[in-house]
Amino acid sequence: MELELRINGIIKSLDVAPNESLMTVLRQEGYHSVKHGCETGECGACNVLVDGVPRPSCVMLAAQAGGCTLTTVESLGTARKLHPLQEAFIDTGAIQCGFCTPGMVLSAHALLKSNPDPSENEVRDALSGNLCRCTGYVKPVEAVLRAAAIMRGETVPPISSPGSAENFKPWDPGRSPLEHAEYGASNPDAGPPYKSPGSPTTGEDSSAQGGTATLVGARTSTDLSIVGKPERKVDAVKLVTGKPAFVDDIDLRDMLHARLLTSPHAHAIIRAIDVSEARALSGVHAVLTYKDVPRIPYTTAGQSWPEPGPHDQYCLDNRVRFVGDRVAAVAAETPEIAEQALGLIHVDYEVLPAVLDPRQSTDPNAPRIHPEPESYRIHDASRNVAAHLHAEIGDVERGFAESDLVVEREYIVPQVQQTPIENHIVITYWDEDDRLVVRTSTQVPYHVRRIIAPVIGLPPRRIRVVKPRIGGGFGVKQEVLLEDICAILTMATDRPVKLEFSRAEEFRSSRSRHPQILRMKTGVKRDGTIIANQMTLLANTGAYGTHALTVQSNTGSKTLPIYPCANIRFDAEIVYTNLPPAGAFRGYGVPQGFFALESHIDEVAKQLGMDALELRRKNWLKEGDENPLARALGEGKEGYAQIIESCGLPQCLQIVEEKLNWKEKRGKSGSGRFRRGVGVSLAMHGTAIPGLDMGGASIKLNDDGSFNVLVGATDIGTGSDTVIAQIAAEVLGVRMEDIIMHSSDTDFAPFDTGAYASSTTYISGGATKKAAEQVRMQILDVAGRMLRANPETLTINDRVITAPNGQTVTVSQVALDSLHVENQQQIMSTASWMSYNSPPPFAAQGAEVEVDTETGVVRVLKAISAVDAGRVVNPIMAEGQIEGGSTQALGYGVCEEMVYDQQGALLTTNLSDYRIFSAVDMPQMESYLVETHDPFGPFGVKAIAEIPIDGMAPAVANAVADALGVRVHQIPLTPERVLLAIYTQSQNAKQ
Numbered sequence: 001m002e003l004e005l006r007i008n009g010i011i012k013s014l015d016v017a018p019n020e021s022l023m024t025v026l027r028q029e030g031y032h033s034v035k036h037g038c039e040t041g042e043c044g045a046c047n048v049l050v051d052g053v054p055r056p057s058c059v060m061l062a063a064q065a066g067g068c069t070l071t072t073v074e075s076l077g078t079a080r081k082l083h084p085l086q087e088a089f090i091d092t093g094a095i096q097c098g099f100c101t102p103g104m105v106l107s108a109h110a111l112l113k114s115n116p117d118p119s120e121n122e123v124r125d126a127l128s129g130n131l132c133r134c135t136g137y138v139k140p141v142e143a144v145l146r147a148a149a150i151m152r153g154e155t156v157p158p159i160s161s162p163g164s165a166e167n168f169k170p171w172d173p174g175r176s177p178l179e180h181a182e183y184g185a186s187n188p189d190a191g192p193p194y195k196s197p198g199s200p201t202t203g204e205d206s207s208a209q210g211g212t213a214t215l216v217g218a219r220t221s222t223d224l225s226i227v228g229k230p231e232r233k234v235d236a237v238k239l240v241t242g243k244p245a246f247v248d249d250i251d252l253r254d255m256l257h258a259r260l261l262t263s264p265h266a267h268a269i270i271r272a273i274d275v276s277e278a279r280a281l282s283g284v285h286a287v288l289t290y291k292d293v294p295r296i297p298y299t300t301a302g303q304s305w306p307e308p309g310p311h312d313q314y315c316l317d318n319r320v321r322f323v324g325d326r327v328a329a330v331a332a333e334t335p336e337i338a339e340q341a342l343g344l345i346h347v348d349y350e351v352l353p354a355v356l357d358p359r360q361s362t363d364p365n366a367p368r369i370h371p372e373p374e375s376y377r378i379h380d381a382s383r384n385v386a387a388h389l390h391a392e393i394g395d396v397e398r399g400f401a402e403s404d405l406v407v408e409r410e411y412i413v414p415q416v417q418q419t420p421i422e423n424h425i426v427i428t429y430w431d432e433d434d435r436l437v438v439r440t441s442t443q444v445p446y447h448v449r450r451i452i453a454p455v456i457g458l459p460p461r462r463i464r465v466v467k468p469r470i471g472g473g474f475g476v477k478q479e480v481l482l483e484d485i486c487a488i489l490t491m492a493t494d495r496p497v498k499l500e501f502s503r504a505e506e507f508r509s510s511r512s513r514h515p516q517i518l519r520m521k522t523g524v525k526r527d528g529t530i531i532a533n534q535m536t537l538l539a540n541t542g543a544y545g546t547h548a549l550t551v552q553s554n555t556g557s558k559t560l561p562i563y564p565c566a567n568i569r570f571d572a573e574i575v576y577t578n579l580p581p582a583g584a585f586r587g588y589g590v591p592q593g594f595f596a597l598e599s600h601i602d603e604v605a606k607q608l609g610m611d612a613l614e615l616r617r618k619n620w621l622k623e624g625d626e627n628p629l630a631r632a633l634g635e636g637k638e639g640y641a642q643i644i645e646s647c648g649l650p651q652c653l654q655i656v657e658e659k660l661n662w663k664e665k666r667g668k669s670g671s672g673r674f675r676r677g678v679g680v681s682l683a684m685h686g687t688a689i690p691g692l693d694m695g696g697a698s699i700k701l702n703d704d705g706s707f708n709v710l711v712g713a714t715d716i717g718t719g720s721d722t723v724i725a726q727i728a729a730e731v732l733g734v735r736m737e738d739i740i741m742h743s744s745d746t747d748f749a750p751f752d753t754g755a756y757a758s759s760t761t762y763i764s765g766g767a768t769k770k771a772a773e774q775v776r777m778q779i780l781d782v783a784g785r786m787l788r789a790n791p792e793t794l795t796i797n798d799r800v801i802t803a804p805n806g807q808t809v810t811v812s813q814v815a816l817d818s819l820h821v822e823n824q825q826q827i828m829s830t831a832s833w834m835s836y837n838s839p840p841p842f843a844a845q846g847a848e849v850e851v852d853t854e855t856g857v858v859r860v861l862k863a864i865s866a867v868d869a870g871r872v873v874n875p876i877m878a879e880g881q882i883e884g885g886s887t888q889a890l891g892y893g894v895c896e897e898m899v900y901d902q903q904g905a906l907l908t909t910n911l912s913d914y915r916i917f918s919a920v921d922m923p924q925m926e927s928y929l930v931e932t933h934d935p936f937g938p939f940g941v942k943a944i945a946e947i948p949i950d951g952m953a954p955a956v957a958n959a960v961a962d963a964l965g966v967r968v969h970q971i972p973l974t975p976e977r978v979l980l981a982i983y984t985q986s987q988n989a990k991q
């Protein structure tokens, strides 16, 4: 049908199908800021303004927009002249992956049109329809308030900067760490926040709230000019203006659309499959079943070679092992034809018994999920055990015998989903050299190339993997889920093919966090000294064993060492069930472990009659200690000995204790309907995988003094491109705008293991620093010749090289001389970096909650994180990591859970039934960065990306236990579970 649309002031006459959504039409017309995050109007990524009102365009027919005025972000501002909202989103660090950003900016734009001076709660309300999985909403809210002030003509303070390095005073353990606060609200030089985002719920003082995190530290080096500064994100402008930066934002001629047929049964054999009708449908170009692809066992875990976990998957198989498992794939001219073709595939299933409960999976009578002989690296397929772990030091039984008190408890953690706002998506095509290009939303481009090569039957040299901007990953894109089948469809049709999960498929057929049942047993002396500690867990990996071994390895190795003692035992059994597979999820097994360990420590303290913080202080890991488990338990293999060179735990805990008002509030819940409590958790993590993770960087000087920095490091929204640019600029003595970042393309960038294990700043940053140092030496050599001075005597500062006699040349003059004038050479270098050390970042996290004892509803009022991530390269991005990670952990603690029916079909397949935090759900959030200096990483860095997700759920659980006097041993803390605990407590009291 003919339709006239007024888009951004331009009238367009379009031929649209009656059932076409407005989102589809706008994207086809090149408005790439309109993103696909769901199909149900729940995420806000597709928002456009319809007559000035934000509307999800995915649930609106294009025909309904006829005669309306449509506005997309493309009309707001350009890279040369940004709208104040766009400026503010960049300045405040409100953009991480940027996939939600255009929709958020439009919602804010509509708000400010009608209400130029909104309150913080009004901003949160306006953003409540825009889900963001990265930021925790702290900075987006701050951005809107800042833009509003600017648009009203008010003067706003500059985004606070740590300023010169001499601001950082040495840590004095005799004083409160907060007396050393320098960055943000606690810094008087930063000026008062015009309106600081704060708690929409408590109404309490919010003077030190998010967006203005405090940097507390002890910098040992004071001569840095770019590292340590809140530099703007290098990709922010293209993200905030809606430029075509993501996988789906290219238009290829003759592209086909793929869809997957998936299993309706939890366990079945495909007795027969008839695709003749589907193949005969006009517009269908390929239909693939297990009969059309080679049977190659592989793992979807994007890990280094050789991947340590089970190789138990097949591109397509004649056995399906969960509801949502692949059955067939179709490529057709349109998504609608592909969908129609799926309905024409006739499958005759022999439905098999399924096992859904991990406790029943190893029963002798349980169905075997992987009887096939080709699969390998399965620990014991006859018992459905994908992997098994055991590590022990000392004599644990003797330790228990020597203890004055032994406490044993069971804890249960749920299966939760990573839920990036951009679903998995891949586009494959042949290039002009007959090489296969895989443009994919991945965290691991190099692993994708290596892993799909044998599955699709092409050598890696004929595959090029390109990672553009990624709309969030959080581990789920460390899985190679769609690239193989999409590639085979391109090979079958000789056409570009696009394959994308719907939101429901993302929930049903991608990956999740391993649910676990953990048993803690701890022996202590009367004075609180831990003598023996044991963690035993049963984990459910679902139908496939991807990451089964290594995730659960981390559950023990990254948690138990925080309380070193002579006797530690860790046992894990990871079993198959007929449920959707678990995999990598930010935290990678550690949030599960800390929920059990840190809940348990509170229980031990209670039984001892001891303050819970005192018990922690008595036993925690300290600088100079050896990590007791590091050697015994590596990631999928033996590890390496590790001495703790830096540890900010004392400062972190002291900050959280002070900011929670621990002494005044702990144990004082009151007796009315609403009870309040406070809780704390400690956390530690790792920084990259020692002896395994490796990254490369390549730096080339251009004749204007700019540098191309090529890295395989994979920025998935975390800001790693910016951090790497800062490291390069710092070493090279130039400005941020002199660095042109390129990541990641397997044809052009050096190898990198990818974005996981909190490794990028440490590993890829280390490679960048090394390459930059080599380039710097080459520059100084040329400059020395030009200035007739010894290169070793020269300095570079702000693009200028200065000799001791005061003579100077610029980096650009060196480049011109080197490329065009004398001894011509390309100044460039490549370096790589790996490490046998994995310095742990540390954190203390605290929560204050209010529990409604009549409804069981838990409201988190305050969430505080103090994190020691070593040297902080970019504080604004580091606090963004803390805020985002903490928010995901709040969901883990109180509301997120994948729920199934009795046949194993997932019930939570949309963003209403599976609820992640929105802007109006947020508590008051405070972040503190406790700087330490670790000797191993570049500039003393440690990891930041994962540790904020580790401790918040147990902190909330401990706070709920403080409020109620009774503990809920299972998260999320749903009203039902809380009410059951209250009821059981009251029944026990009557007996």
Ligand code: FES
Pocket: 035, 036, 037, 038, 039, 040, 041, 042, 043, 044, 045, 046, 047, 056, 057, 058, 059
């Ligand atoms: S609300 Fe339309 S894509 Fe999610």
Ligand code: FES
Pocket: 094, 095, 096, 097, 098, 099, 100, 101, 131, 132, 133, 134, 135, 421, 471, 472, 717
């Ligand atoms: S920045 Fe909001 S979803 Fe990533």
